Amino acid sequence: MEILVLLVVLVVLLMMGVPVAYALLGSAMATFVVLDIPLVVAFQRMAAGVSVFSLMAIPFFIFAGDLMYRSGIAERLVQIAEGTFGRPRGGLGMVNVGASSLFGAVSGSAIASASAMGSTLMPLMKERGYDGDYAVNVTVTAAIVGLLIPPSHNMIIYSAASGIGVSIGDLFLAGVVPGVLTAGLLMFVAWRVAIKRGYPGGKFPGWRAFAKAIVFAIPGLMTAIIIMGGILSGIFTATESSSIAVIYTMLIGFFIYRTLGLKTLFKSAKESVKITAMVMLIIASATAFGYALAILEAPTQLASLITSVTDNPIAVLLIVNVILLVLGTFMDMSPLIVIMTPILLPVVMAVGVDPVHFGIIMMINLGIGLVTPPVGAVLFVGAAVGKIPVEQAIKTIWPFYLALVAALLLITFVPQISLALPNLF
Numbered sequence: 005m006e007i008l009v010l011l012v013v014l015v016v017l018l019m020m021g022v023p024v025a026y027a028l029l030g031s032a033m034a035t036f037v038v039l040d041i042p043l044v045v046a047f048q049r050m051a052a053g054v055s056v057f058s059l060m061a062i063p064f065f066i067f068a069g070d071l072m073y074r075s076g077i078a079e080r081l082v083q084i085a086e087g088t089f090g091r092p093r094g095g096l097g098m099v100n101v102g103a104s105s106l107f108g109a110v111s112g113s114a115i116a117s118a119s120a121m122g123s124t125l126m127p128l129m130k131e132r133g134y135d136g137d138y139a140v141n142v143t144v145t146a147a148i149v150g151l152l153i154p155p156s157h158n159m160i161i162y163s164a165a166s167g168i169g170v171s172i173g174d175l176f177l178a179g180v181v182p183g184v185l186t187a188g189l190l191m192f193v194a195w196r197v198a199i200k201r202g203y204p205g206g207k208f209p210g211w212r213a214f215a216k217a218i219v220f221a222i223p224g225l226m227t228a229i230i231i232m233g234g235i236l237s238g239i240f241t242a243t244e245s246s247s248i249a250v251i252y253t254m255l256i257g258f259f260i261y262r263t264l265g266l267k268t269l270f271k272s273a274k275e276s277v278k279i280t281a282m283v284m285l286i287i288a289s290a291t292a293f294g295y296a297l298a299i300l301e302a303p304t305q306l307a308s309l310i311t312s313v314t315d316n317p318i319a320v321l322l323i324v325n326v327i328l329l330v331l332g333t334f335m336d337m338s339p340l341i342v343i344m345t346p347i348l349l350p351v352v353m354a355v356g357v358d359p360v361h362f363g364i365i366m367m368i369n370l371g372i373g374l375v376t377p378p379v380g381a382v383l384f385v386g387a388a389v390g391k392i393p394v395e396q397a398i399k400t401i402w403p404f405y406l407a408l409v410a411a412l413l414l415i416t417f418v419p420q421i422s423l424a425l426p427n428l429f
Contacts, residue, residue, distance in 0.1 A: 007300050010035040014293075024336050025282075028289040032296040039299065046292045053291025053342070054284050056164045057243060058172065062157045063280040064246030068227065068253045069113050070272045070279075073120045075257040075264055077107070077224035083217035094198015096129050097138065098191045101146040105187040106225065108150025113157070114374055114382045117147040122389035134203055136392040137400045142194050144386035144397075145404040148371040149190070151337075152183035152364065155231050155249070160242065161287065161338055162363045165345035172242035173235040174360045177425040182364050185421060186411040193407040223256040236429055283338055290342035303347040310351055317355040321416050324348055325369060332373020336381065340370055357419075364415055364422040372408050375401070 013034045017027035033046050088102060104121045108114075122143045129139040151158055154176035163170045230252060231245045240248060257264030297303060310323055327348070331340055345366070352362050374382040377398065387394045415421055 006035055006038050007302060009038050010293075010296055010300065018334070024339055025285045025289040028286075028293040028339060032289070032292040035296045035300070041299075045295075049292040049295040050288035053288045058160055058164050059284075059287070061160050061172075061243040061246035062283060063276060064250050065155050065157045065160075066113070066279050066283075067272065067276040068246065068249040069116050070276050071250070071253040071257055071264065071269075072107075072224060072227065073116055074268050074272055075224070075253070075261045077221065077261070080217055080221040080224065083213070084221055092195060094134075094195055094201075094203040096125065096132060096134060097142045097194030097198050097203075100125050100129070100139075100142045101149070101187050101190045101194055104143070104146035105149045105153060105183065106221075108147070108153045108183070114147040114150050114371060115385055117150040118144050118382050118386045119389060121146070122386055126390045132204060134198075135201065136390050137397050138197065138201065138203075140386045140390040140392055140397045141401045141404050142190070143390070144375045144382050145401070145408060146187070146190055147382050147386070148368065148375065148408065149183050149187045151367050151371045152179040152186060154179055154228060155246070156367065157283075158337055158341060158367060158370075159363060161341045162345055162366060165342045166349055166359060166363075167346060168349075168359065170359045170363060171426075173232075174426040175363050176232060176235065176242070177429060178360050178364050178422040179367065180425055181421050182368065182411070182415045185414065186368065186408065189407040189411050190404060193403045197403055220261075223260050227252060286336065286338045287342055290339035293339075294343050294346060297343070297347070303350070306347055307351045307354075311354070315355065317357065318417065320352065320355045321357065321365075324352060325365070325412065325416060328366060328369035329372060332370045333376045334379055335373075336379065337370045337374060340373075341366065358423060360426055361419045361422045365412070368408070368412050368415060372405070372412065375408075376405075 010031050014027055014031035017030050018024070022030070029046065029050070033043055036043055036046055084103070084106065088099075092098065100121060103125065104117050107117050107120055122140075126136075126139045126143060130136060150156070156176070156179060159175040159179065160172055163172045163175060227249055231249055234240045234245050234248065235242055254264065254269070310320060313323070314320060328340075328344065331344065348366075349359060349362060353359060374380060375386075377383065377394070380394075383397065384394060387397050390397075
C-alpha cells in the first residue's frame with residue numbers, strides 16, 4: 005500500500021509538470037504521512053544527503069566547465085578536430101564527435117557540450133550543406149561522451165551514493181577507454197550516414213593552422229591532465245582538484261586566452277551557482293525519496309525479485325540495463341544515480357560485478373536517457389540550439405542510438421574496457 009502511495013504520487017506530480025526535485029520530495033513526504041513518520045525526517049535526510057565532503061567538488065567542476073566554455077576553448081577544439089577528422093566525406097560530423105569528446109574532457113557536462121558544440125558547429129554544418137537533423141543528432145549523442153571522460157561530476161555523485169566509498173580517481177580512470185570507444189562508434193555512424201546522404205568532404209586547414217590550433221588548445225586540455233595527475237600522484241584529492249581546476253581555468257582564461265574579464269567571470273559564477281543549486285536540490289530530494297524506499301524495503305524486494313528470476317551474471321546485467329534505460333527516459337540523471345545506486349549496486353556486486361565497472365555502466369545507461377524522449381534534456385537543448393523541432397531529430401537519430409547501445413553492451417560485458425586503466429594505476 006505505502007509503496008503505491010510513493011510511486012503514484014511521484015508519477016502524478018511528474019505528469020502535472022512539477023519539477024523533479026519537488027516531485028521526489030512531495031512523494032516522500034506523502035509516504036511519511038501514511039507511515040506516521042514526522043515530516044521533519046524528510047528535511048533531516050535532505051540535509052544528510054548533501055552533507056557529503058566529496059560533493060563539494062561538484063560546484064567547482066561546474067564552475068571550471070562554464071569558465072572553459074566562456075573562454076572560447078570550444079572553437080580551438082573544433083580546429084584541432086577539423087584538422088584530424090575533417091577531410092573524409094561528412095567529416096564535419098566526425099569533427100563534431102571529436103571536438104565534443106575533447107570538450108567533455110574539460111567540462112564533464114553533456115548539456116554544456118551540446119550547447120557549446122551546437123552553437124559553434126551547427127551553423128557551420130548547415131552552411132556546408134548538412135541537414136539540421138543530422139547536425140543535432142551528432143551533437144547530442146556525442147555530448148554523452150563527456151559523461152564518461154573525466155572529470156565528470158556525475159561520477160562524484162555515484163561515489164557518494166554508493167555508500168562504500170568507491171574511488172573517484174578509479175572512476176575517472178575507468179571512463180577514459182569507454183569514452184574513446186563510444187566516440188569511435190559515433191564517428192563511424194556519422195561517417196556512414198554522411199556517405200548515404202551525400203554530404204561533402206572537408207579540406208585540411210594546413211599544417212601551420214593545425215599546429216597553431218594545437219598550441220592554443222593545449223593550456224585548456226591540460227586541465228584534465230592536471231586533475232588526473234594530481235589525484236593519481238596523491239598530491240591532492242578529487243575534491244581539492246576541483247578547486248585547483250577553477251584556479252587554473254581562471255589563470256589561462258585571463259592571462260593566456262585573454263577572453264575572460266570580470267564581467268564574464270561574474271556571469272559564469274552566477275550561472276554555476278544556479279546549476280549547482282538545482283543539482284544539490286535534486287540530490288537532497290532524491291535522498292529523502294531513497295530513504296522512503298529503504299523504509300519500505302524496496303531495494304531488498306527488487307533484489308529478491310531479480311535474483312529469483314536468475315542468478316546468471318549476464319542475465320542480471322541485462323535486466324539492470326533495461327531498468328536503467330527505461331527509467332532514464334523519464335527522469336534526470338542525478339536523482340536516478342542517488343536513488344538507484346543503493347538499490348542496484350548490491351545486486352550486481354552479488355554476481356561479481358566490480359563497483360567501478362558498474363559506475364561506468366550507469367553513466368552511459370543514464371546518458372542515453374538524456375537523449376531519449378520524453379525527458380531527454382540534452383536532446384531538447386540540441387534541438388533548440390539547432391533550431392529544429394525535436395520530432396524532426398527523433399525520426400533520424402536511430403543509427404546513433406544503435407552506436408550508443410553497442411557501446412553500452414561492450415562496456416557491460418567486457419569489464420576490462422573499464423577496469424584496464426584503474427588496474428594499471
